[in-house]
Amino acid sequence: MPLTLEEIGKLAGVSRSTVSRVVNGSANVSEVVRERVGQVIHQTGYHPHAAARSLVTHRTRVIGVVIPEALTKLFTDPFFPLLLRGVTETCNSHDYHLMLSLFSGPDGQFDMHRRVIRSGYLDGVIMASTRLDDPLVARLLQDKVALVMVGRHPDERVNYVDTDNLGAARMATEHLIRLGHKKIATLTGPLNMLQAQDRVAGFRQAMDAHRYSLPESLVVEGDFTEGSGYEGMTRLLAVRPSAVFAASDAMAVGALKAIRHAGLRVPDDIALVGFDDVPIAEAIEPALTTVRQPIERLGSMATELLLTLIEAGSSEEPRLVQRIVLPAELIVRQSCGALR
C-alpha cells in the first residue's frame, strides 16, 4: 500500500533518482519529466517515507516542546495552550512537526533525554516553564541540541525568548503612581523564580524612579497562588497600602477576597493590579486591571528562532546566542480605579 520512490519511478517511466529530484525540487530535471512525475505523485498521493528520509539526512523536521513540570498551576491558566498555538502555527507554516513532552517528575526527564534526544527523534527543543536549576538544561546544552527557552535563563549559552517582566511590572506600578497612589505595596511570586524576581525588580525600579520610599513591609512574598495572595494581603492590611501590585492574577483574586473580608472595597479603598490576564481577570467584579503577555508570539518567535538554529546547524560552531524580549501590555479595567 505505501508507495516507494521506485514504484513511482516505474509508473512514470523514470528512475528512483529522478523522482527524488522532483520531490525535492532540485534543478536539472527536464520540464517534461518533472510534469509527468508530478502527475503520478499527485494521482497516487505518494509521500516520502519520513523514517527512510531522516535515516540519511539526519533531520526529522520535528521539534520538541518540553514542559518539565506539568504542575496543576499550568493547567488552570491559558499560558500553555496559547504558547502551543504559537508554536504550532510556526511549525505548520514551515512544514515542521511538534512533539510534546510533559513531565510530572524529574525521573521522567531523564528517560526523555535518552529516548527522545539520543534516538534522533528531534531536530531541536523548546523548553518552557523551566525551573532555574533544571538539570535537563545542562544536559541538552552539553549534547549540543538546538535549544530555545521560553522564559529567560542565566546560562550564557542559552537562547531564549521572554516577556519583559521587569518592564511590565514597572509599567503597572507607574500606572498606580500616575493615579496618585502614595503607598503602594506588592505581592511577589516565589523569589526563587526568575520571573518573580524580575517583577519585583520592575516594581522597585518604578518606586525608585519616583523617589518613593519602600519599607520592606510593603513587599510580601507569595507563590503565585490565590491562597498566598489572600494571606499576603491580610498581612499587608496592617500597613494599609492604598494600592497593591500582585505578581499574578490568582494572587490578585486572593487579595481581593482578603480586602473584602476586611470590609474594604476595591478600588475605592485599595486599588489592585494583577499580572497575566487570565480569563478570570475579566469575569470577576470589579474586573481586574492586569498585564497581558504576548504568549502566542512568544511561542511563535521561539519556534522561528529554533528553526533558524536548526537550519544553520550544519555551519561552524560559534553560532550567535540570541535573546529576544517582548513587551507586555497593560490592560486597564476597574480594579485600579482609573476607569469611571
Next chain:
Amino acid sequence: MPLTLEEIGKLAGVSRSTVSRVVNGSANVSEVVRERVGQVIHQTGYHPHAAARSLVTHRTRVIGVVIPEALTKLFTDPFFPLLLRGVTETCNSHDYHLMLSLFSGPDGQFDMHRRVIRSGYLDGVIMASTRLDDPLVARLLQDKVALVMVGRHPDERVNYVDTDNLGAARMATEHLIRLGHKKIATLTGPLNMLQAQDRVAGFRQAMDAHRYSLPESLVVEGDFTEGSGYEGMTRLLAVRPSAVFAASDAMAVGALKAIRHAGLRVPDDIALVGFDDVPIAEAIEPALTTVRQPIERLGSMATELLLTLIEAGSSEEPRLVQRIVLPAELIVRQSCGALR
C-alpha cells in the same frame, strides 16, 4: 558521536545482532554477554536510532493528537491542557511519544493528512473537538489509520471515549428538581454539536421522568459562549423560570449577568447550574454549581485504547469497535441554592 549497534558490539566484543537482542530483551542471550553488553550500553548512553528502527519495523511509537479547529474557545478553558495531560501520562508510561497537530483551517488538515499520516510519522491518531462533518475523519477511516476520538461520533467504525453528557445533564437537572424547582429552563449549546444535543436530551429525560411539562419557551439555544448565555437568559426572563441549567459555564456566567441586570438574585430568585467546571466557576460570586468532566481520564483512556488498537493492528481485520463513556460529577456550590 551518535553510536551504532555495530560500535557497541565492537566495544563489548560481540556482533551487532547480539547487541540488538540485548536492547530488545530477546531470549537466547547468555547471562554473561547480556551483562557485559548492558554495561557498555549504560556507559556509552547508547540509544537505538528511531528512524532506522522504524524503517524496518514500520512502527514509530509516536501517536498524534489532532485538534482540527484550534478556536479561541478551546483556549479559554482547561479542556485541552487536561486532555493532553492524560494523553502524555499514558504515553510516557508506555514509552510512546506524542505529536500534536493543531489546525486553524481545513486546508491545513489536508496537508497534515499527507505529511503526517502518509509519511509514516504516526502509529495512530487521537482526534478531539471534532465537528460532526469533519472530512478528516472519513479520510483517516479510509486509510485504516488506528483512530480513537474524544467525544462521540456517529460513524459506526469509530472508536471513541466520551463523557456521559446525557447522564450528566440529567443529573444536573434532577438536582434542581430535587431542590423543589417547578419551572426549569435550559440554555443549550449549538444544536449542530453532538455534545450540545446530548445535554438537552439529558435535560429532557429528567423533565419527562418527573412529568414536568416543558413548553418550548423554556429551551433556548445558544452557542456555549457567555454572550449567548446573556442573550438567552434575557429572553428566558420573560417566562421567569425558577431555575436554569446552562450547557456551559460560560453561558451560566452570561446568564448570571443578565439576571443581575434584571435586578434579580442568584440563587434566591433564580437558581443556576452550569457545565464544565472551568476555574471561573469557582471564582465568581456566587460560586457556580456545575458538572465536572473527567477530562484527564478521557485523555488517558483514549490513549490506552489507541495503543491497544495499534498493538493489535497486525492481527486480522475485523477488530472490535470500542466505545467508552465515562460518568461526570456534579459539583454543588452556591448558585443552585442547595448550600446554606
Next chain:
DNA sequence: CCAGGGCGTGGGAGCGCTCCCATGAAGGAC
C-alpha cells in the same frame, strides 16, 4: 561412539531514501 537437537552467536539482506558518480546524448567551438 556418533547422530541429532537444542542454544548462543554472527552475518547477509533489505527497509526507502539521499548522495554521488558514471553514462550518454546534445550542443558549441574549433
Next chain:
DNA sequence: GTCCTTCATGGGAGCGCTCCCACGCCCTGG
C-alpha cells in the same frame, strides 16, 4: 568532423536497524 562541455538521467552505496538463516558448540540418547 572532432573534441570538449553541459545537462538529464540511471544506478550503486550506504544510513542503522531488524529479521532470518547458517554455523558451531555442547548436551543427550541410542
